Amino acid sequence: MRILLIHADSIEYEVKKKTKLAExxxxxxxxxxxxLVAFCAMESPDEVDINRIISGAVLEIKETAGKVKTDRIMIYPYAHLSSDLASPDIAKDALVLLExxxxxxxxxxxxxxxxxxxAFRLSCKGHPLSELSKSITLDDVPLKTEKGQVTHTFFVMKPDGTRDDVENYMDDSAFGSLLKKELNVPVSPGGEPIHVSIMRQKELVDYEPVSDVGHMRWLPKGKLIRDLLADYVLQILLPYGATPVETPVMYDLSDKAIFEHADKFGERQYRFKSGNRSMMLRFAACFGMFSIMRDMHISPNTLPMKMYELSTYSxxxxxxxxxIGLKRLRAFTMPDMHTLCLDMKxxxxxxxxxxxxxxxTGLDFGTALVAVFRSTEDFFRENEEWVKKLVVKAGVPVLIEILxxxxxxxxxxxxxAAIDGQGRPIENPTVQIDVESARRFDIKYYRENGEPVFPPILHCSPTGSVERVICAILENCGTLQVPVLPTWLSPVQVRIVPVSERHINEAKTVCNLINNSRIRADLDDRDESMGKKVRDAGMDWIPFVVVIGDSEVENNNLTVTIRGKSAPNKPYKETFTVENLVELVQKEIEGKPFRPLYTHExxxxxxxYI
RNA sequence: GCCGCUGUGGCUUAGUGGUAGAGCGGCUGAUUCGUAAUCAGCAGGCCGGGGGUUCAAGUCCCCCCAGCGGCUCCA
Structure with a gap:
């Protein structure tokens, strides 16, 4: 909202002509x-929360009125103060509210x-405080704490189902780190997260200076990891019965359900005008999937219904x-599944x-996870035994938050959540029971007696955002003596290093054999020394490095350095036939998705790239 | 968004007001090499952007942008 405040001896106006927006x-x-004359223009970003903007405007006017010592205010609509106006209806209501x-x-x-x-005539007093221009945005007005009444109670539930005090877990373990974060216990500041340097050094992901903050460019190796993770999620969700869909990234705020769902989450959205429509960019895949569900015929016989979308992007x-880095972005990819359930049970x-x-997923990525379960008091009272069951099954202590x-x-x-190198949680997988959206989006089925039911909807991201998964994996690498990605995610799984130029043909044959066995292999054919080529393979964190020289050609075998078994400066070497190596690698990546090399062989x- | 720190060739960085220096990488040549850097030569910088102070600014001041730390926040 824009306000021009003029302290005047007088203002007088005369109505000349109606526009079609006239009240x-x-x-x-x-x-x-x-x-004190307040010339006002409501702007389109204000539409997110008019009440807040107006309360900000009241404060502003109050302050100025106090300074110039007047208690007389004229509110004067003045659209010309902004080139990005709110819709007229909303602006009209806003000014009435201001009054x-x-x-x-x-x-x-x-x-x-x-x-x-x-027509108007205005005589400005002309003293230093008599002319003041203000811009009020949502950022200027603190959110009213309507949640202030709500109390949060924390305790730990042990794997045997009994309760324990949070104080007993405030250590340096992963779980302790989660507790400290949730309970606002101050921790010593950490340095730069290790994944930020790794993601650039290894040419996976980089910042994109010509986009907005928090939008990344994905280089081939990072793109491959992203795609593999997407394949991975699909591979666990399809057998579970989820059906993939794809929905738009932007939505029209004039739809009531869309507006309410969007509005509930405040101003942290991208909003823009497209022609005369107010649009938003989705912050999750709920919008599109709920819209599909609203238009569906839902029979209780087909429930539970699981719908999945990889929201590229949210x-x-x-x-x-x-x-920061891959941990918190403005554009990210979220595997998002919604389950329509028959009932609460x-x-x-x-x-x-x-x-x-x-x-x-934590096991598959090698990133240890810790858990916090949150629920309302009512829910917990009714379902305490069920919560116990979850914790017993998990076999680890779980933080419980009761609202x-x-x-x-x-x-x-x-x-x-996984825990990063500085002991800070990276929140990833989540499951939520939504009891509000079905009604809001008019998603319903009918009982035998014709009675409509608005079913509970589960929101689930089995991995959390793809970017955060990569963040957690890289942070985990940062703690390893000999860092290495899980083999199934390694952009290059096998590197062939010919000892000299005369071994290149043999090396090519081996490289082809391995690539044809659904394993990603490349070949270091550069005119470099052995030492250099081996070092570079190490810098690339290649899990299996194959050296081919006279002895290998003669004996028809391969000398393989296995990174996963090596200690710093102590390469672990083993001799294999091509077939044995292929078998070993295939066993290691068994059951995981595969894609061919994204980089040149x-x-x-x-x-x-960097 | 607020407070703080940082920004020097593609990368890592030296440079406290007086001619911008190095290593890696790149290119060229030599070398054809047995497990973490073979040797030599060459090219590459309006020092994040804009404004100011000064005879003189990478260096001091102001504004902006970006990255990181902290705050707030993460639906």
Missing amino acids: VWDKEKDSFDEV KELKECDFFVKRAPFGYYK FRHEQKGEV ESLSCFEEQLEMGWK SERVHYWIAKIDL LLSKKPR
């Missing part, structure tokens, strides 16, 4: 003296009509200072199954 108004002219709120603060308030051409306009059993998936009442769309959720042809 109902009978007064032809009016005037006011010894007055009302100022009156409640004991000001004498007059308002000029909205949507008319008016957008969240996080504050600039919060965006079914949603609990689906919750259990989906939580199992979440725990499993005195429901503040979000969910009544229960679990968040699983010949290192001499491989460009450098």
Whole structure:
């Protein structure tokens, strides 16, 4: 919102001509003296939360009125203050609200009509405080703490199902780190997260200077890892019965359900005008999938119904200072599954199954996970035994947070987090029970008696965002003596190093054999020394390095350095036939998705990106 | 968004007001090599951007941008 404040001896106006936006108004002219005139324009970003903007405007006007010592205010609509106006209906209501709120603060308030051409005469006092221009955005007005009444209670549930005090777990373990974060226990500042340097050094991901903050460019090796992770999620969700869909990234805010769902989450969204429509960019895949569900015929016989989308991308306009590396982005890719459940009972059993998936992903990525379960007091009272069951099954202590009442769309959720190198949680997999969205989006099925039911909906991301998964994996690498990615995610799984030029042909044959066995192999055909080529293979964290020289050609075998078994400066070497090596690698990546090389097979042809 | 720190060839960096220096990488040549850097030569910088102070600015001041730390926040 833009406001131009003029402290005036007097203002008088006369209504000349109606526009099509005009409000109902009978007064032809009016005037006011010894007055603070507030010329106002509502802007499109204000539409997110008009009430907050107006309360900000009231504060601003109050302050200025106090300084110039007047209690007389004229509100004067003045669209010309902004080139990005809010819709007229909203602006009109906003100014009426402003009038009302100022009156409640004991000001004498007059308002000029909205949507008319008016002639006006103004005499500005001209003292230093008499002319003031202000811009009020949502960032200027702190959120009212409606949640202030809600109490949060924390305790730990042990793997045997009994309760324990959080104080007993505040150590340096992963679980302790989670507790400290959740309970706001101060921790010593850490340095730069290790994944930020790794992601660039290894040419996986980089910042994109010509985009917005928190939007990344993915280089071939990083792109491969992304795609493999997407394949991985699909591979666990398809057998579970999820059906993939793809939905738009932007939505029209004039749809009531869309607006409400978007509005609930405040101003951390990308919003923009497209023609005369107010649009938003999705911050999760809920919008599109709920819209599909709204238009579906839902039979109780086909429930639970699991719908899945890899939301490339989801957008969240996080504050600039919060965006960092791959941990917190403004554009990210979220595997997002929604499960329509028959009733609460079914949603609990689906919750259990989906939580199992979440725990499993931690094992598959080699990133240890810790858990916090949150629910409303009511939910916990009714389902304490079920919660115990979850914790017993997990076999690890779980932090429990009880909210005195429901503040979000969910009544229960679990968040699983990996811990980064500085002992800070990276929140990843989650399952949530949503009891609000079905009604809002009019998603329903009918009972036999014709009674409509708005079913509970589970939100589940079995891995958390792809970017955060990579973040957690790289952070984990940073703690290893000999860092290496899981073989199935390594952009190059096998590197062939010919000892000299005369071994290149043999090396090519081996390289082809391995690539034809669904293993990613490349060949260092550069005119470099052995030492150099071996060193570079190490720098690339190649899990299996094959050397081919006279002895190998003669004996028809391969000398393989296995990174996973090596200690720093102590390469572990073993001799294999091609067939044995292929078998070994295939066994290691068994059951995991495969994609071919995204980079050139010949290192001499491989460009450098960073 | 707020407070703080940082920004020098593609990368890592030296340079406290007086002619921008190195290593890696790149290119060229020599070398054809047995497990973490073979040797030599060459090219490459309006020192993040803009403004100011000064005879003189990478260096001091102001504004902006970006990255990181912290705060707030993460639906």
